[in-house]
Amino acid sequence: MSSTTASTSLHQATLSIFVQAIMRYFDRVACIPAEIGTPFLLEGEAELLDVTSVIGVTGDLQGCVFFTAPRPLLDELLGHIAEYQPTDELRCDICGEVANTFTGNVRKQLGPGFMISVPVVFSGRPEHLLWPKNTARYVIPIVWQSKRSLLIVCIGDAPAALSAN
Amino acid sequence: MKLLIVDDSMIIRRAIERTLVPSLFDEIRTAADGLRAIEEFKDFMPDVVTLDITMPHMDGIATLEELLQIKPDTKIMIVSALADDSTAIEALTMGADQFICKPFTNEELVAAVNEMLAFDSIS
Numbered sequence: 595m596s597s598t599t600a601s602t603s604l605h606q607a608t609l610s611i612f613v614q615a616i617m618r619y620f621d622r623v624a625c626i627p628a629e630i631g632t633p634f635l636l637e638g639e640a641e642l643l644d645v646t647s648v649i650g651v652t653g654d655l656q657g658c659v660f661f662t663a664p665r666p667l668l669d670e671l672l673g674h675i676a677e678y679q680p681t682d683e684l685r686c687d688i689c690g691e692v693a694n695t696f697t698g699n700v701r702k703q704l705g706p707g708f709m710i711s712v713p714v715v716f717s718g719r720p721e722h723l724l725w726p727k728n729t730a731r732y733v734i735p736i737v738w739q740s741k742r743s744l745l746i747v748c749i750g751d752a753p754a755a756l757s758a759n
Numbered sequence: 760m761k762l763l764i765v766d767d768s769m770i771i772r773r774a775i776e777r778t779l780v781p782s783l784f785d786e787i788r789t790a791a792d793g794l795r796a797i798e799e800f801k802d803f804m805p806d807v808v809t810l811d812i813t814m815p816h817m818d819g820i821a822t823l824e825e826l827l828q829i830k831p832d833t834k835i836m837i838v839s840a841l842a843d844d845s846t847a848i849e850a851l852t853m854g855a856d857q858f859i860c861k862p863f864t865n866e867e868l869v870a871a872v873n874e875m876l877a878f879d880s881i882s
Binding site: 618619622623672676677683684688690691695698699700701702704705706710711712 | 767768769770771773774777813814815839840841842843844845846860861862863864
């Protein structure tokens, strides 16, 4: 999907609410701040790292939010919550929990009309990836402990029908 | 005292267990969704429940209602990432005793449980 054809775009203020949620998470869980890169509009295929979690968004806004991270970042994060023997199951669990926490926390500003699903988590890259149609995708780069992860926010006001990317 | 931890995330269940069990609770069970929580609750009859909201099969709000019908004096603390005031108000109005937002620190979790139990003993 070309970003230039997106009929809906995420308001900058909404994006900044996600940035606040990301920073709060790393501050609270690890007491080590994350560095947030400049968010950018995604064109073409999304970069997915080792483990990815997806949260569906319905209600006042519709779409989805992806959190994708490399194993070493998830392993280090697990260590901060006293999980010192990382497994793939634990990595998937924390990846889903991070996405759930980011998207749940933004309801403080966006309100209960921002309704979220339970996370769906996968490793690697699926054969088919579905994105909401005509909805811009913004990537928020996150660097924590020199490890890079991404939050991809694809939500808009308009009804978001899924289409293959 | 008996504690039931309900959360679809294993790492959260384990974190709550590690933090609360050694000092505050003698027996513990866990459940990963609302339906399983109700089964465990009926069999275990816990004194305290920590309850997530966003879960598969049955969410925490529906679960809260069911649990309080079974045993109305159970102390229930919502542990959720949903940070909007209206979710907390809804849960507390329905009968939850405490609400703590994820991500939480161990100290905040212990303080929230102690506050809930202290309020219960005063009243």
